[in-house]
Amino acid sequence: MTTFVDRVELHVAAGSGGHGCASVHREKFKPLGGPDGGNGGRGGDVILVVDQSVTTLLEYHHSPHRKATNGKPGEGGHRSGKDGSDLVLPVPDGTVVLDKRGNVLADLIGEGTTYIAAQGGRGGLGNAALASARRKAxxxxxxxxxxxxxxxxxxxxxxxxxxxxxxxxxxKSSLISVLSAAKPKIADYPFTTLVPNLGVVTAGSTVYTIADVPGLIPGASQGKGLGLEFLRHVERCSVLVHVLDTAALESERDPLTDLDVIEAELAEYGGLEDRPRLVVLNKVDIPDGKDLADIIRPDLEARGYQVFEASAIAHLGLKELSFALAGIVGEARAAKPKDEATRIVIRPKAVDDAGFKVVAEDGFYRVVGEKPERWVHQTDFNNDEAVGYLADRLNRLGVEEELVKAGARAGDEVVIGPEDNAVVFDWEPTLAAGAEMLGRRGEDHRFEAPRPAAQRRRDRDAERDDADEEYESFKPF
Structure with a gap:
């Protein structure tokens, strides 16, 4: 049964915003008191947060689909809808977020670090928020x-x-088990370690973490064995420790060849050239292992390696090794920039970005941009006034002007939005300025200031006289 997962594809969906409300205030003696529709609530976000108690992505391997809740619609009486609840997903320290093309979106390091993986939709404005001096109702x-x-x-x-x-x-597992409190599985057959093991080591005043990476073999960087799956776990380390078996039973292998093979795989993987290396000649408690260690040690030191002889079983050389590692880790921490932590990739917009673009495609023109696409999603196309309001917004943004520059003519097909969720219409340049075409859209004479009582009486008498004259003109002879 799988207990460790270090790579998953997560399907996230943020909550949609609630619809705005179109409502008119009504009460006794004041049936038309003005628009009072509230705004819709914001949809919930999907947020990734680093949690030190989480060490694997196993939970998302079993349940990869995650969705936040929607915002509630607005109501009359200026009551806004409730915001949707954010969905918080705990992830291990060191989680990298990528898109499907492999681009890094965020590198999450440090307890409590967050990243919004899916942004909730904005709530729609109610008619009270849309009211203005020009558009009263x-x-x-x-x-x-x-x-x-x-x-x-x-x-x-x-x-x-x-x-x-x-x-x-x-x-490696035996060493980490005696250097720290980690309890990895240890057995006398290859590939016993199937997941990275992490332990905490204390050497004097320095406390550092040590990881046991599953065994590497030739071709690991190309996917052979288990190496490719776990080579990423060495990327953040400050020092690499080559653990060489001086008591290998295979006659065709020797420690120096093992070292060359592992170094070749690390070089093929890339990005680790600047890390300091140490060599541990392990299993020197075995007589043949001690003899082999004495033979190859001069060659390793001639290559520039700092060499330690150790035995996890007999607890030989462990103190010297742990303090040497503590010294290197301390130097690496001192040289590391203090502000180096979570990395979130931000791609700012160009200063001359109009917020949209018009692309001439085969037989039609496509308008692509965050604002036009969002406005289309917010429009109720069953309401002519809402459609006119959309036309006004697009015109003010400059969409009609760009369509003219792109060569569009009356009757040409215009598409707003991506292919899977687009609005298609035949373009008429005169319709772009919806305010001019629809005139007093959004105004209602019922909300105008009331006439004086004397004027109302005169108007009533005039209407009665007009009705009497009309009746007299149709009297039978």
Whole structure:
């Protein structure tokens, strides 16, 4: 049964915003008191947050579909709808968020670090919020904006100071079990370790973490064995420790060749050239292992490696090794910028970005941009006044002008939005300025200031006289 997962594809959907309300205030002796429709509530976000108690992405492997709640619609009496609840997803420290094309969106490091994986939709404005001096009585409200939905890839890169690398059964798990309180599975067959093990080591006043990376073999960087799945876990380490087995039973293998093979795989994976290396000649409690260690140690030191002889079983050389690692980790921490932590990729818009663009495609023109697409989603196309309001907004944004520049003519097909969720209409340039075409849209004579009593009586008498004259003209002879 799978107990450790370090890469998942997560399908996230934020909540949609609630619809705005179109309502008119009514009470005794004041049946038309003005628009009082409230705004819709905001849709909930899907938020990733680093939680130190979480060490695997297993939960999302079993349940990859996650959705936040929608906002509630607005109501009359200026009552806004309730916002949707955010969905908070805990992830391990060191989780990298990528899109499906492999672009890094965020690198989450540190307890409590957050990233919004899916933004909730905005709530639609009610007709009270849409009212203005020019549009006193809007007979429409805006619809809630759909929440963002999409796929993100989560990759866990273990946050450790030291990484133990080496062939299967080189003794990495045994070393981490005696250097720290970690209790990995240990057995006398290759690929016993199937998941990275993490332990905490205390050496004097320095406390650091050490990771046991599953065994590497030739071709690991191309996917052979388990190496490719776990090479990412060495990326954040400050020092690499080569654990070499001096008591290997295979006659065709020797520690120096093992070292060269592992170094070749690390170089093929890339990005680790600047990490300091140490070599641990393990299992020197075995007589043949001690003899082999004495033979190859001069060659390793000639290559520039700092070499330690150790035995996890006999507890030999462990104190010297742990303090040497503590020194290197301390130097790496001192040289590390203090503000280096979570990395979130921000791609600012250009200063001359109009917020949309018009693209001439085969037989039609497509308008692409955040604002036009959002406005289309917020429009109730069953309400002519709402459609006119959309026309006004697009005209003020400059969409009609750009269509003219692109060569569009009356009757040409115009599409707003992506292919899977677009609005299509035949373009008429005179319709772009909806305010001019529809004149007093959004005004209602019933909300105008009341006439004086004397004027109302005179108007009533005039209407009665006109009715009498009309009756007399149709009297039978």
């Amino acid at each position: 809007p007979g429409f409200a805006l619809l809630g904006e759909p929440g963002h939905a999409g796929d993100v890839v989560l990759e866990l890169k273990t946050v450790a100071d030291v990484a133990l690398v080496g062939y299967p059964s080189a003794g």
